[in-house]
Each structure stands twice: as C-alpha cells, then as structure tokens.
Amino acid sequence: MNAHNPTTPPAGLVYQAHLDPSAILALRWQMLGAPGTTPAACRLADDGAGAHHGLLTPEGLVVCCLSVFNRPQGLVQIRKVATHPAWQRRGLGAWLMGQAMAEAAGQGRLGVWLNARAGAEGFYQKLGFHQAGEPYLEGGVGFVRMARALQRPA
Numbered sequence: 001m002n003a004h005n006p007t008t009p010p011a012g013l014v015y016q017a018h019l020d021p022s023a024i025l026a027l028r029w030q031m032l033g034a035p036g037t038t039p040a041a042c043r044l045a046d047d048g049a050g051a052h053h054g055l056l057t058p059e060g061l062v063v064c065c066l067s068v069f070n071r072p073q074g075l076v077q078i079r080k081v082a083t084h085p086a087w088q089r090r091g092l093g094a095w096l097m098g099q100a101m102a103e104a105a106g107q108g109r110l111g112v113w114l115n116a117r118a119g120a121e122g123f124y125q126k127l128g129f130h131q132a133g134e135p136y137l138e139g140g141v142g143f144v145r146m147a148r149a150l151q152r153p154a
C-alpha cells in the first residue's frame with residue numbers, strides 16, 4: 001500500500017497505477033515495436049516485477065503507459081513510455097511520468113533513470129532529466145541515459 005494520492009487525470013481519462021502488463025502490450029508495440037515484430041517482442045523479462053501505469057479512456061482503451069522497475073541504490077528505472085498518436089502533445093505523458101515519480105518518491109526512492117530514445121530527450125528534459133551517459137545505438141535505434149533526483153514528499 002502506498003500513500004500516494006493521484007491528482008485528477010487529464011481529459012476525462014482514468015488513471016490506473018498497477019495494470020497487468022498484458023494490458024499495455026498493444027500500445028507499447030504500436031509505439032515502440034521494431035518493424036516486423038509481434039507484440040510479444042515488447043514484453044520485458046522483468047515485467048512481472050514492474051509497476052505498470054496507464055491512462056485509459058472510459059471505454060478501457062490504454063492511451064498512455066509506462067513501466068517502473070526498482071533498481072539498486074534506491075533508484076527506479078522507467079521504461080516503455082508511450083502515448084497513442086491521437087493523444088500526443090496533450091500533456092498525458094508528462095502527467096503519467098509525474099504520477100509515477102511521485103509514487104516512487106513516496107516509497108522512499110531517491111532517483112530515476114531511463115534510456116531515452118533519440119527524439120524524446122526534449123520530453124524528458126522538460127521533466128527535469130539531464131543526460132547521464134553517452135549516446136549509443138541498440139537495434140539501429142539511438143538512445144541516451146537520462147536521470148533525475150526524486151524529491152521525498154513533505
């Protein structure tokens with residue numbers, strides 16, 4: 001049980017902090033899947049240990065998602081951040097990142113890191129992340145490690 005109380009979700013959407021990973025697979029794959037793969041390729045080996053956050057339409061369609069994993073030294077890693085194209089640039093990704101980070105901070109976590117895809121660095125910079133490594137290529141896609149501290153709630 002955590003003490004985090006989410007603020008009102010944007011645009012009449014429903015927030016869920018602990019979705020089953022199978023519920024976000026389609027959106028992950030649509031936004032992040034490599035060409036020629038199936039949704040199963042977007043499963044993560046440690047999905048069972050993650051907290052999967054999502055914003056859903058009242059009909060139950062997941063339109064924004066991300067996954068949080070506890071890592072050593074009091075840190076969390078955020079992975080597979082995705083907003084459905086029809087819902088992008090409306091603040092959903094930023095809102096969900098804020099919720100996930102607030103929950104992690106409430107659980108005593110000290111910081112968060114992620115591997116930002118090339119083109120998404122500006123999104124994370126606006127959320128207070130700084131570059132924390134050298135850019136690299138994986139599967140033909142560019143990434144760079146980014147990180148930020150988490151503020152413990154008063």
Ligand SMILES: CC(C)(COP(=O)(O)OP(=O)(O)OC[C@H]1O[C@@H](n2cnc3c(N)ncnc32)[C@H](O)[C@@H]1OP(=O)(O)O)[C@@H](O)C(=O)NCCC(=O)NCCS
Pocket residue numbers: 031032064080081082083084087088089090091092093094095115116117119120121122123126
């Ligand atoms: C990156 C992504 C998750 C952003 O989601 P979103 O819901 O559209 O983001 P938001 O609307 O909350 O954007 C918050 C702010 O970041 C900005 N922003 C969004 N995407 C951006 C990008 N790619 N580059 C720079 N700034 C960006 C927005 O303009 C907004 O700025 P503002 O606060 O000044 O208005 C979404 O574009 C996406 O799913 N992309 C494809 C998958 C992907 O690359 N995921 C990241 C994997 S590391």
